[in-house]
Amino acid sequence: MMEKTRKAIIIGAGPAGLAAALRLQQQTNITCTVYELRSQPTTLGGAIGIQPNGLRLLSRLGVYDEFESHGYSGTSLTLHSLQGHDVGSTDMVGWAREKTGFGYLRIKRMDIVEILKKAVEKAKIPIHFGKRLIKTENFEEAGDSGSRAGVRVTFEDGSVDEADILLGCDGIHSFVRRTYVDPEHEPVYSGLSGLGALIPSSALSPETTKLINGFEGTLTEEGMLAVNPCLPTKEEIFMFFSKWVPLPDSGDSRDGWEVHGKEEVDGFKEQLLSTLEHAQGDWSNALRELVHGTSSVNFYPVYRLPLGGRWSRGRSVLVGDAAHAMSPHAGQGVSMALEDVFLLSRLLADPERSIEEVFEKYARIRRPRVDEIFQMAADNAEMRKKSTPTGLWLKELKFNTMMNISWAFGLDKKGIKQGHLVYDIDEAEL
Ligand SMILES: Cc1cc2nc3c(=O)[nH]c(=O)nc-3n(C[C@H](O)[C@H](O)[C@H](O)COP(=O)(O)OP(=O)(O)OC[C@H]3O[C@@H](n4cnc5c(N)ncnc54)[C@H](O)[C@@H]3O)c2cc1C
Incomplete structure (x- = not known):
């Protein structure tokens, strides 16, 4: 038996x-x-x-x-540009929420x-x-x-x-x-790494917190910077930066990553503030405030x-x-x-x-x-890879076109993607 x-x-x-x-x-x-x-x-x-x-x-x-x-249950996805305008916005799960009763x-x-x-x-x-x-x-x-x-x-x-x-x-x-x-x-290492930080909204101005209502992404030449509240009434905001990071010189070893990860964490604020140096508009100011409000950063090489x-x-x-x-x-x-x-x-x-x-x-x-x-x-993950200024412009254009087509033909309401x-x-x- x-x-x-x-x-x-x-x-x-x-x-x-x-x-x-x-x-x-x-x-x-x-x-x-x-x-x-x-x-x-x-x-x-x-x-x-x-x-x-x-x-x-x-x-x-x-x-x-x-x-x-x-x-935090907000379901909007907005892509912002460093030039001070929004590239596009959508409800990530609108159709799926209708079908399942669950959002994001x-x-x-x-x-x-x-x-x-x-x-x-x-x-x-x-x-x-x-x-x-x-x-x-x-x-x-x-x-x-x-x-x-x-x-x-x-x-x-x-x-x-x-x-x-x-x-x-x-x-x-x-x-x-x-x-x-x-x-x-x-x-296998994917080539991308993430830097993440939890920021209490008490460290931010009410204007900045008001701007963060869902998944707020910003494409930069280095990668994608995203923020999303992670407590029900936005008491804490998660900020994460996905970027292309080559394997450390010392190779794919825990020690190599520890040294490299420390360098990334130490340089986190400086690098982001330099990326945002010429950025314009309210959203870019909000990002600067978020970067300044960061106290502890974690580094994750993505395998x-x-x-x-x-x-x-x-x-x-x-x-x-x-x-x-x-x-x-x-x-x-x-x-x-x-x-x-x-x-x-x-x-x-x-x-x-x-x-x-x-x-x-x-x-x-x-x-x-x-x-x-x-x-x-x-x-x-491709969207997060390093790009030239033209490459960045093309990525934003692609996203914007996708949003417009989706809106014009009601594709989001038909559940496409x-x-x-x-x-x-x-x-x-x-
Ligand atoms: C930067 C980053 C961002 C992510 N973002 C998202 C996201 O937004 N949405 C999403 O759905 N997923 C996301 N993920 C993926 C998600 O975290 C994982 O898919 C999920 O945690 C997998 O769960 P798991 O239980 O299989 O493995 P894990 O969460 O890794 O848990 C494995 C557990 O096993 C334990 N363990 C390991 N070895 C041993 C051992 N020898 N003996 C006993 N215990 C052991 C570990 O300590 C750990 O607690 C993200 C991952 C990363 C790295």
């Missing part, structure tokens, strides 16, 4: 791992234990934009209201993890912090009541746990992927996992960034992790389905969707 999956070990308490624990508890008879290497949730990540396809899944997890009460939320990463963690604790799912996974192995052993097979994990502190399956929700540099599921598949690769081996499966980290410029990383979780849980809910079948269907159903969004993120936001993973045929 086929063995039933009764226990899962989840490695990583990021959005994927915590959501997986909640969904498996809601939908299956599998009990979960979550292990996270950090001793507590990190402030890294600034604020994250979540789109309708992901928000709808958060609602099904029962945490949407908490998310909404911690984030910008929320601090720390709040995402905190809300999900609280829900996991409330559901009485064990979660252990300060646990660095250092070994995974499959085992098969004979016992008094017959043979038993499973996966065994060992942590740095010497503790061990066993389960029927292992979910590697341990992010882009996944230990589970690197050491077991697909060691050949390595993340992505080339498409393809294995997502499972034996009793272990990769979920979220561990399987398919993409550049963040489609704003879909969290939503993709949630879609993975929902599909995997639905497949595991049928106790008659073998683990092999679950993992095979999981990959087969998810891959086309992941490939599409990965490509979209890569295309959006928003189809991916209404995708519902729960409707995927199994």
